[in-house]
Amino acid sequence: MSHRLDLHPDRLLPVEPTIRNIARDLYASVAALPIVSPHGHTDPRWFAQNAPFGDATELLLRPDHYVFRMLYSQGVPLESLGIGASRATYDPREAWRILARNWHLFRGTPSRMWLDWVFAEAFGMEVMLDEATSDLYYDTITQKLATKDFLPRALFDRYNIEVIATTESPLDDLAYHASIMADNASGAWAGRVVTAYRPDPVVDPEFEGFAQNLVRLGELTGEDTHSWQGYLAAHRNRRAFFARHGATSTDHGHPTARTANLSTVEAEALFAQVVRGTASAEQAELFRAQMLTEMARMSLADGLVMQIHPGSMRNHNQRVFENFGRDKGADIPTRTDYVHALKPLLDTLGNERDLSIILFTLDETSYARELAPLAGHYPCLKLGPAWWFHDSPEGMRRFRLSTTETAGFYNTVGFNDDTRAFLSIPARHDVARRIDCGFLATLVAEHRLKDWEAAELAHELTYGLVKKAYRL
């Protein structure tokens, strides 16, 4: 006997009846609002080419490191899931069975919630995933993916996405975005897909292929990217190119939040070391720090909103990195300081009202201690939503509980799904809407907020703030 799969209409809302009733009304008022996805990692090729997505495993399991990291932690070899394996050497149906057999591991995790939504809402499954239903799932999903209704653009429209941002390297030619914009212009498709400027490959001296990346940046821009001034000019050039392809933001994924404000002479000397490949680890860190300040200066000039995503130790598992490469579920958060780290940048630009910097963290201890006090004072700072490992019901609750009293709601920027798992994007936004409405409902029930204020805020947290903060 299989178990029934259903999504309860009250899921994630507070249980206490008074609060739940308030939360239901708030949620009802925002549940159907369009999705604004200002930061994520979907592939623009999907929307440009509109080709079918492939099989269930290829779409939902193999690329989702939230999912395969859990299986790996319990002894499942990555190869058996098709990670680091070609289609010839692994069986996607068998990989799917491994997921089905281990589905209990995800109890209590957001992956379970997101995927159950995808199964039930996107694919109409009515029984839970387990060993007995594994093939039914695999076949149903794979067959549906071959139909017109499951083409990327059809899903984009069905999902009521108003705009989605992807993330590209400065070296990207943005051809897919250009193609989508052409279709927008011709009326072939109305979906809005914008890029975001993520310069890590040409800003981080320790990034794989940094030296070649610098050369390529020079070719693309016609600037001498081996001189400090030419290098900065090349950034300005590519930022403008990105802006022409819809970008309203940049994104910076540094190991720490450190910033610097060197003199031009010091910066030139440091850059010379970086170009020669002789920069020490400390100099590489200082260079990244200096580049955050440079990027902030450029943002003040060109209006791109700056996102700082610090604090992940990438590729912590050396052998997994060597055998399977980047982004294989082994990025681990680290303690992150903001108060000292951001001071050089803030000393220079912190009081600029036209500069907008959105801060993220993987270190929740910084919410109440550092981030909310900083965002509750500096005109240029806003708080990004609960991120990555904290992009979950409890993570979002902790975010609101820890930041609201000092930073308020209006120094936050709505929700980011930050995902490449396109199918689950509505599920992720839906979780955020439910948690925020539950949080607001609790404030109303404790008489800390009026009902009409909560209704205004529910709309702001879902739709208003993200549009304003990201200038979308």
Next chain:
Amino acid sequence: MSHRLDLHPDRLLPVEPTIRNIARDLYASVAALPIVSPHGHTDPRWFAQNAPFGDATELLLRPDHYVFRMLYSQGVPLESLGIGASRATYDPREAWRILARNWHLFRGTPSRMWLDWVFAEAFGMEVMLDEATSDLYYDTITQKLATKDFLPRALFDRYNIEVIATTESPLDDLAYHASIMADNASGAWAGRVVTAYRPDPVVDPEFEGFAQNLVRLGELTGEDTHSWQGYLAAHRNRRAFFARHGATSTDHGHPTARTANLSTVEAEALFAQVVRGTASAEQAELFRAQMLTEMARMSLADGLVMQIHPGSMRNHNQRVFENFGRDKGADIPTRTDYVHALKPLLDTLGNERDLSIILFTLDETSYARELAPLAGHYPCLKLGPAWWFHDSPEGMRRFRLSTTETAGFYNTVGFNDDTRAFLSIPARHDVARRIDCGFLATLVAEHRLKDWEAAELAHELTYGLVKKAYRL
């Protein structure tokens, strides 16, 4: 249409009906107890001179960095609020309109709760503050402030304040306290206003004007404050002077909790550097550390309760500091260690039963990890309440949830309002009483505490512990 302003009698109490009923009873038993305010920053001049408070902006907006920091974070220039501006160059009515227009920014913050209480309870407002009611607010408040009922002493009496402590520098002549004490003695006024000894200006080598302060300390005491022994004697002298003006406590607002226990020879050598103005940043930090231990020794001798308030990085915003001075909403908490930092002091004095040191933190991660274990062991240590950015409903809940299981209730010391916003003092104590009663009610409802125990504790947390801990 304006919105109605009302303060719900159940505000901040837990929503679940069983818990709320218990909480209501507990709260009813302590709601009317007198206010004991053992640590704060009201101006003794108010109570000595009993002059009217001025206009709404002058009283409620301009001096309240909780309020104007939020406005500043959303782009409001400080000058427009009268910060760093003379009465001639800004318009208080217009400043109040800015607050009114932006009142939504405070949703979910404690400032909103405190000020709504002041508006409704102190000034009898019945509509909410917004753009349409701004002038009504400004005029009503400003007019009432000119009446007898709103003179400082009248408010003090109406607020049922049993005793309030202010905070003064060792260089203060305490003339206002002397004047109040004279009025106490003559029967002109019964209000009890005591001082507290805050020696930062003569203990922190990095304090503005430190060298002159040292000279002045010498003049006031007749001691040679440029010799180590004379300097210590001068402190003893001023502490006794403060005690004669009602002080039962000292207060130490250091960047870190670091303590030291140098030999006399080392301390003399360090002090010599400090006096010469040649102390490095590290030596300045070591000197402050040494002075915490010296102050603890003096506390053991003279019975003044010692408060340590570490962990704020003062004046984080360099330009705001340069243009507007200290205390302009740019103090940011930092990670704070206690376990290693306090060890030198505790190795010397930690087992003294007659010494009382009250620890505060801006780093909530230390509650369960460091502070509760330390206070649950050392006879000399007690835990101060949730402080500053954490002096809020959620902050107070986290404090109780994180400290009670290891430190119990009896190693805590009741509530501190720590404010210069005199009008809101009852609102602040009321929030603490409500949150504590809600916390106790939850323990009762979970059968972790008997109802009669919770009733005893509600009284202790409101009134008993603070009197005992501060020797008031």
Next chain:
Amino acid sequence: MSHRLDLHPDRLLPVEPTIRNIARDLYASVAALPIVSPHGHTDPRWFAQNAPFGDATELLLRPDHYVFRMLYSQGVPLESLGIGASRATYDPREAWRILARNWHLFRGTPSRMWLDWVFAEAFGMEVMLDEATSDLYYDTITQKLATKDFLPRALFDRYNIEVIATTESPLDDLAYHASIMADNASGAWAGRVVTAYRPDPVVDPEFEGFAQNLVRLGELTGEDTHSWQGYLAAHRNRRAFFARHGATSTDHGHPTARTANLSTVEAEALFAQVVRGTASAEQAELFRAQMLTEMARMSLADGLVMQIHPGSMRNHNQRVFENFGRDKGADIPTRTDYVHALKPLLDTLGNERDLSIILFTLDETSYARELAPLAGHYPCLKLGPAWWFHDSPEGMRRFRLSTTETAGFYNTVGFNDDTRAFLSIPARHDVARRIDCGFLATLVAEHRLKDWEAAELAHELTYGLVKKAYRL
């Protein structure tokens, strides 16, 4: 009039009626399951010799540093409780009266819950402990302890303990365990008492008596424990000896989680310094770090599960240590890093599926930031339960709330009581069962989990996972 002592059947379950009903059902399904106690500090002599426990103070107060630290923090001299005092110089009845008089200090603490259970369930007390009932308590408990029903083996059986692990030094001869095993074999007693290998005395160069311990380790094993290879062989030898006495695990109580992976040449040189007694503090730390990796290597070979318990600063109170010795309630948690600290070990062995390392922490900030992400990825890692100061209702809740979304339930290992307070072991396991059932019930009520899944999980968290994780 004394107050009634009763243990409410719903204690610690969530108060909201929908959740409480679900929690009741879950709890009812696991309340009577046998106790599996895989990590603790009971004395094997008790179970080997089965002698009576002595008086109330001797059993319940004097050895329980959770209890006497709280009394000490409020000014009670340790000597008056029999700490550091012989039976000749203190009066156990009088010591018990001190506890009774100060019983209110424990309101809101887990000690109160555990001891109330012991009083009510183990000893049948029907009134609460206070000054008036002190002698009644003392006499009742002391008399009952002299009866057959309160002999260690009788309690072990009555408590439905399936297996209990003690913790011994490699220098222990395990004679008591051998004696118990002989009784098991002869059918004289069926109770299963296993040891665990705790090598700190011969692994930590800063341990009291380390040099003599090394000599003794050599004598016991016939290995040259002053050579690196002989030293490692001696460990292998004793681990096998422990395994023959039932051990399935090792335990490592280091100041930090630091690991190292030195070359053999480096390790030999470091060990030579350690043996000569010339190792610096940094070298001692490096040696402990290296030994964690060596122990992990041995665990992979011999199958013993490895427990790492880092982050306690032992004997923080210097005078208490000098006058009363170790383990007197003055161990204080410190900030603990795992991400960098564990990397050398994980780089070597992190992907081994047959290695099992259970991580504990006293720094709750690492739950969501470091430990859950690590355990949610590395095949060799599991999360130990909330530990020591966090082994409490709120501590356990924070553990589940902070770890589940990233690590799931199946990367955790059930409950550890970690105690020498034998009488309260059922109370401690009961608290964990109640809190876990309450947590699961909330997930069900929020429609994040099906009721049948919660029932499966309740069994796993109580019984299944601990048996599997500890290979018991």
